[in-house]
Amino acid sequence: MTATMEQIVDWNAEQGAHALELDAVEAGLGTGPTGLSDAEARTRLADYGPNALEEIPPPSTFAIMIRQLKSPLIYILLIATGVTLLLGEFVDAAVIGAVLLINTVLGTVQERKAELSVRALMDLVAPRARVLRADREQDVDSVELVPGDVVLLESGVRVPADIRLATTTGLRIDESLLTGESTASAKNATVLNPDVVLADRTNMAYAGSVVVSGRGRGYVVDTGARTELGTIAERIRDEPAQATPLEQRLARFSKVVAIVVLVAAGLAFAFGLARGQSAADMFLVSVSLAVGAVPEGLPVVFTVALAVGVRRMAKRSAIIRELAAVETVGSATVIGSDKTGTLTQNRMTVERIWADGNALDLDRAEPGSDAAGMLDGHPALHPLLLTGVLANEANLHSTESEPAATGDPTDVALLVAAERLGINVDQARRSHEPVAELPFESERQYAASVRRQGGRNVLYVKGAPERVLAMSATQLTAHGVEPLDAEGAATAARELAAGGLRVLAMAYRETAELPSDGTVPEPSGLTFLGLQGMLDPPRPGVQEAIDGCRNAGIRVLMITGDHALTARAIATRLGIAAADSRVVTGAELATIDDSELELIVRDVSVYARVTPDDKLRIVHAAQRNGEVVAVTGDGVNDAPALKAADIGIAMGQAGTDVAREAADMVLADDNFASIYAAVEEGRVTFDNLRKATFFLLSTAIALVLAILAGLGLGWPLIFLPAQVLWLNLVTNGVQDVALAFEPAEPGVADRPPRDPKEGILSRTLWQRGIATGAVMAAGTLAIFAAALAMTDSLPQAQTAAVTTMVIFQAFHAGNARAERTSVFRIDPRTNRFLLIAVAAAVALQVAAIYLPATQFVMRFEPFPTQLWLPIVAFASTVVVVNEVHKWLIRGRQDAPLPGPAGD
Numbered sequence: 001m002t003a004t005m006e007q008i009v010d011w012n013a014e015q016g017a018h019a020l021e022l023d024a025v026e027a028g029l030g031t032g033p034t035g036l037s038d039a040e041a042r043t044r045l046a047d048y049g050p051n052a053l054e055e056i057p058p059p060s061t062f063a064i065m066i067r068q069l070k071s072p073l074i075y076i077l078l079i080a081t082g083v084t085l086l087l088g089e090f091v092d093a094a095v096i097g098a099v100l101l102i103n104t105v106l107g108t109v110q111e112r113k114a115e116l117s118v119r120a121l122m123d124l125v126a127p128r129a130r131v132l133r134a135d136r137e138q139d140v141d142s143v144e145l146v147p148g149d150v151v152l153l154e155s156g157v158r159v160p161a162d163i164r165l166a167t168t169t170g171l172r173i174d175e176s177l178l179t180g181e182s183t184a185s186a187k188n189a190t191v192l193n194p195d196v197v198l199a200d201r202t203n204m205a206y207a208g209s210v211v212v213s214g215r216g217r218g219y220v221v222d223t224g225a226r227t228e229l230g231t232i233a234e235r236i237r238d239e240p241a242q243a244t245p246l247e248q249r250l251a252r253f254s255k256v257v258a259i260v261v262l263v264a265a266g267l268a269f270a271f272g273l274a275r276g277q278s279a280a281d282m283f284l285v286s287v288s289l290a291v292g293a294v295p296e297g298l299p300v301v302f303t304v305a306l307a308v309g310v311r312r313m314a315k316r317s318a319i320i321r322e323l324a325a326v327e328t329v330g331s332a333t334v335i336g337s338d339k340t341g342t343l344t345q346n347r348m349t350v351e352r353i354w355a356d357g358n359a360l361d362l363d364r365a366e367p368g369s370d371a372a373g374m375l376d377g378h379p380a381l382h383p384l385l386l387t388g389v390l391a392n393e394a395n396l397h398s399t400e401s402e403p404a405a406t407g408d409p410t411d412v413a414l415l416v417a418a419e420r421l422g423i424n425v426d427q428a429r430r431s432h433e434p435v436a437e438l439p440f441e442s443e444r445q446y447a448a449s450v451r452r453q454g455g456r457n458v459l460y461v462k463g464a465p466e467r468v469l470a471m472s473a474t475q476l477t478a479h480g481v482e483p484l485d486a487e488g489a490a491t492a493a494r495e496l497a498a499g500g501l502r503v504l505a506m507a508y509r510e511t512a513e514l515p516s517d518g519t520v521p522e523p524s525g526l527t528f529l530g531l532q533g534m535l536d537p538p539r540p541g542v543q544e545a546i547d548g549c550r551n552a553g554i555r556v557l558m559i560t561g562d563h564a565l566t567a568r569a570i571a572t573r574l575g576i577a578a579a580d581s582r583v584v585t586g587a588e589l590a591t592i593d594d595s596e597l598e599l600i601v602r603d604v605s606v607y608a609r610v611t612p613d614d615k616l617r618i619v620h621a622a623q624r625n626g627e628v629v630a631v632t633g634d635g636v637n638d639a640p641a642l643k644a645a646d647i648g649i650a651m652g653q654a655g656t657d658v659a660r661e662a663a664d665m666v667l668a669d670d671n672f673a674s675i676y677a678a679v680e681e682g683r684v685t686f687d688n689l690r691k692a693t694f695f696l697l698s699t700a701i702a703l704v705l706a707i708l709a710g711l712g713l714g715w716p717l718i719f720l721p722a723q724v725l726w727l728n729l730v731t732n733g734v735q736d737v738a739l740a741f742e743p744a745e746p747g748v749a750d751r752p753p754r755d756p757k758e759g760i761l762s763r764t765l766w767q768r769g770i771a772t773g774a775v776m777a778a779g780t781l782a783i784f785a786a787a788l789a790m791t792d793s794l795p796q797a798q799t800a801a802v803t804t805m806v807i808f809q810a811f812h813a814g815n816a817r818a819e820r821t822s823v824f825r826i827d828p829r830t831n832r833f834l835l836i837a838v839a840a841a842v843a844l845q846v847a848a849i850y851l852p853a854t855q856f857v858m859r860f861e862p863f864p865t866q867l868w869l870p871i872v873a874f875a876s877t878v879v880v881v882n883e884v885h886k887w888l889i890r891g892r893q894d895a896p897l898p899g900p901a902g903d
Contacts, residue, residue: 170214309685330682355530500569501533701773
């Protein structure tokens, strides 16, 4: 009965175990009903490998540090550091190096903190398994399971491997983490068609799923990486990581900066040579200009702004794993959401009851509200609920905070419904002594319980409506027991099912005695009581979050493994789709090519009975349509799509470790509503990045224009390299970082998503930045000329020019706070950090002029005090220019600048 690993692999690769008779399964696996011998199990373990998923180690601190340096802008700074070292400008090189160090440390600390907060091992495989070896039951470590092992399953255990079931007794398994289906799957050993999808393979038990009721026995057909769980994990590793929209925008922006640096340095070098300057002197001037053109403080500002966004999102229950993902959430144009556990609560709830021709809505009733009145007004309602309590294997357990439950979710829902309408479950069970039980079997389609009350036996039955109606002869009405209206009850069942509800029928009959063996005979002549329809209800706040996403111009797609009717019902209730909207199923997707799917994704919002591969195709189709795609989920089946999406969002509480491992963001409260909050924070973060970039860009343009104009006029060098770094990193830097703390502008969550092709800066800000830079350059040149004429001292004139630029920055910081809103309409107290930063920047410059240490490093010399008045007067003009430009474009639709200039 031995079999090599190659034989087993070849057998299982060619033929799905679900489509084979048990004797064929046994032959293919080289096993039998008594299981493997211990020796054979050890041989196979050595040959086949342990039943465990490959554990991916967390990234090292060094790897995270290196990741902070992978940016085109950082590359420019590294080159600048190297050039300044070659020129012997060790102070300049040290300053740029300090910027790189600060940026790397900030990014590393933030990402390490986020990584530790969500890092979890892939521990979905059960630690122990009950097996039959050599006809002996024994407990073994699940990692020691091998193909061919006979595994015993019972209520509450996690399935340790992929198993072909051989026998079952009331076996129901929760496979939501793999299939997304909210209800437990009833299992049997019946042979299935080869093309049956995973969610419908009722004769299989898959690794990671949980037995909610019953017992079973079966053969292990796959372990470790070859299980469905392992296949998904492998697919996650193979899925390439996506560059975030921010990373793409930053790369384009950096290319623009690099081009500007080269062009400006080249022009400066050419101007100097044309005027007879030496090549060596002009090379130093070109380096100075290049330093001025590179916004050295931008990497630090980006890191700080993203870190601030991470902190704000964490306060709203969204944990970001990588900094760049902060902005991606705000850029999302489509959110593809799993249903079970994400949009819904992953717990069945009775919503409608049909009894005596009347439909009652439990989802609109408060727990315990007028319960006695409802029971008295409907004679069939009490026995209907009582049947759901007694023909039931679940249990409710009260805790200090809320009720807890064990058992099948459907049975739990029946108990909760009875409690809500005033029936004490424990008391009802104590007063109805159990005599015999018949658990639910999918082949029977019903469960039954015989209870003794008042010296008589009563048979209570619950099951599929068509099965219970076939066993019923009468029905209980307000007028007593009457002949059964089977068609009326069947119509009511169809109407409930059409609304996406799972429907169970209840009936009972007094019985004189049971067979001598104590078994429950097949019921007949029952009195029909009514129907209970249940659904996995939406999470609180989800409806409002989806409405908010719609107002923000974001489409929400439901992508679920659940049934089409259920998916449509929830989607309709949440406003994702209309009641008559198309639902595309996994079977349909199998017949659709990628180009056709791209067209479908533009219009269809609900996808049901999908596989992990289907989810990946949907995500990729939306991305090819130019969408920025966020995907939410909690199950293992969601993980490949989570990794492939632009932003993967996993559930932190109910989610699996595999899903959290693949995600970019984890919701600490498992609430879809937190996604809407994260969208708002992501947009605020990008706004602040844009404001900071605009502020830095204006100064960089001013420095380049001033230096080029001075060279063109034949003047001495206006700024030394160290002075340029002082402006970019110190006086400019403290104000720029303060812009990262700007609060949200009004209506930020209600405006449409940004065009994915739009750069970091809009056309408007590019225009304003150039105009602002020109004004700042002109004012600085004027002060430089005046100071040089007044003092005949180049160091004093350069010091005055630097001071003029600092005061320009102080005025300009307020301009950068809003793209269209006037600075005079913004309360300065909403960002006190900026007020402090502006005051600090001016104070630093004044102190640097008079302190010996900074005088030596920066070559500063105090200039005449009478220059301060014209400096302030010139600097204030930057506010006038920005206000005029805002007035001209206010209310006009901003368009992205095409090509590289749009970045």
